[in-house]
Amino acid sequence: MTLLLSLPVAMPLAGAALAVLAWRHRRLQRAIAVATLGATLVLAVVLAVTVERDGIQTTQVGGWPAPIGITLVADLFAALMLVIGLATVLAVLVFAIGQPGSDDDAPAFHPVYLVMTTGIVASFLTGDLFNLFVAFEITLTASYVLITLGGRREQVRTGMTYVVINLLASLLFLMALAFVYAATGTVNMADLVGRLGVLDPDLRLALSLLLFVVFGIKAAVFPLFFWLPDSYPTARAPVTAVFAGLLTKVGVYAIVRTQTLLFGEDRPSTLLLVVAGLTMIIGVLGAIAQDDMKRILSFHIISQIGYMILGVGLFTVAGLAGAVLFIVHQIPVKASLFLVGGIVEHSAGSTALSKVGGLVRRIPFAAGLFGLAALSLAGLPPFSGFVGKLALVEAGFSAEEYPIVAVSLVGSLLTLFSMVKIWNGVFWGIPEEPTPELLATPGRLHTPLLMNVSAAALVTLTVAIALFAGPLYDLCERAANDLLDPSAYVQAVLP
């Protein structure tokens, strides 16, 4: 199983090297990037099938046995995230290739995008806390480049906030790692399970909280979210889409992984639930106050993170299964909404609700995609968001956490409200005349095929999630069972 676990990490990096060598040859770069990510996605699917059939897969990098060496582990949760994440990364790449101007002037786009993918894959597969830090750094360093690609003044300003806040979070992460290592003498996650168990409970709680704050900054939970709605909307559409779809979810993945595997016995449950409720409500209220499509959607990223934390806070099989299902649904939905935002920006020159209108006539296909994805985000039946939220609400009821269930339902209603606001502002209403500058650029009034295709692919994925919700929920339930009982994980890493 060495190949299946190692190649998804190493292949995007090799692809990045080839894309650097093809510096000025844009077509070649595009071919390399698509081929690499396609092959990685295929491997991820094979890995997921293997994990589903044979249980947790591990490999030791460099041949050094755990806990000395670095372990790569794939359990069901990691494999699910890997498949859905890579599918989204690939779809967004196709969008970027289709969108005029998104990789034309930047030969660094494809290499850096592939390096970021390496980081994301490594975050999902690593079984080592320090290696998780390295994977985060790979992802973030690449994201610093992507977010300021284009170099507009506004991008540089918000990019600065983004870099500073993430460096601060990384510094905290490094400190947390030092504390963990000082207290236990290991950073291998499976090895930590036993060693953290014998620590003083107060110390364990402190470590757990410190790691929660670190990943909470990356995942943009309340009150650590302020950097996100400021910086994400300024980047180019495909970049914002992949950040929105994946980067915060990598943070959530780390929260789920550490809180279940390492701090399962005494987690700050009430705190997690309070944070989850506040994240949902503050995020969605922020969204309502905005009048720009991209900014509304950015606040929604935050709001939806709250639902995932809710599942972790409940800490039951049903709660975690709901959280896993919800993350799986969120990644493509969020990315597809931002891709539609990119199409709107392409064909109307702006995403401000006051400046565009009546686009349903000009881009009916994209409008339809937005409608499907928005209803799914709001959690209306029969879409994928409904399935995810239903699982979480049921879990909340069975855990008798009624207040948080009520908060989550109010959050859904407000989400629907702000989606309707986008729909009214952007797609309905009196069509605005295209600005002269827009008319002057050839091809702007018509959406390139690849942009529509990739957004449609992601929406299809969310519809598929809703259609196959039954079997998928069973998978998520098995993943949640594995998360709650770390013994299989430990057994697989340290035989």
Added chain:
Amino acid sequence: MRRSVILETVIRAELPVLLVVSLYLLFAGHNQPGGGFAGGLVAGAAYALALVAGGAGAVRRTTRFQPTTLLGAGLLLATLTALVPLFTGNDLLEHDVLSADLPVLGTVKTTTALFFDTGVYLVVTGLVLLVVTALGPGDLDVGDVDATPGDGT
């Protein structure tokens, strides 16, 4: 920026020495302080000095390779070194010891990690070159030689 004759002359003499030192660090790396990263940084520092002395154009003329070629080739070499053991039935990044009897040097022992380190060396050097050549438009003005006060010619 003004050119300084003294600085330029010293750095012209120093550049090859620094590059040799960087290569020494690369080869010494496995068992002693050094390695691909440290070596690459020394090479990068040498090019940064060349930038200070002669501008970005002078740096560009010191190497016939594009910085991106160095960077890409280095990254490819490192990744391939990591991947090769997978196809011989070992784990990712697993390394082996190589020894050879060479004519002058005698028995030389090294590890396959040297290839990985060479990759890192090229990545770091390429990156520094990329940054350094992006910093300036070209050559410093040749007519703008450091004039001392009172030099009334």
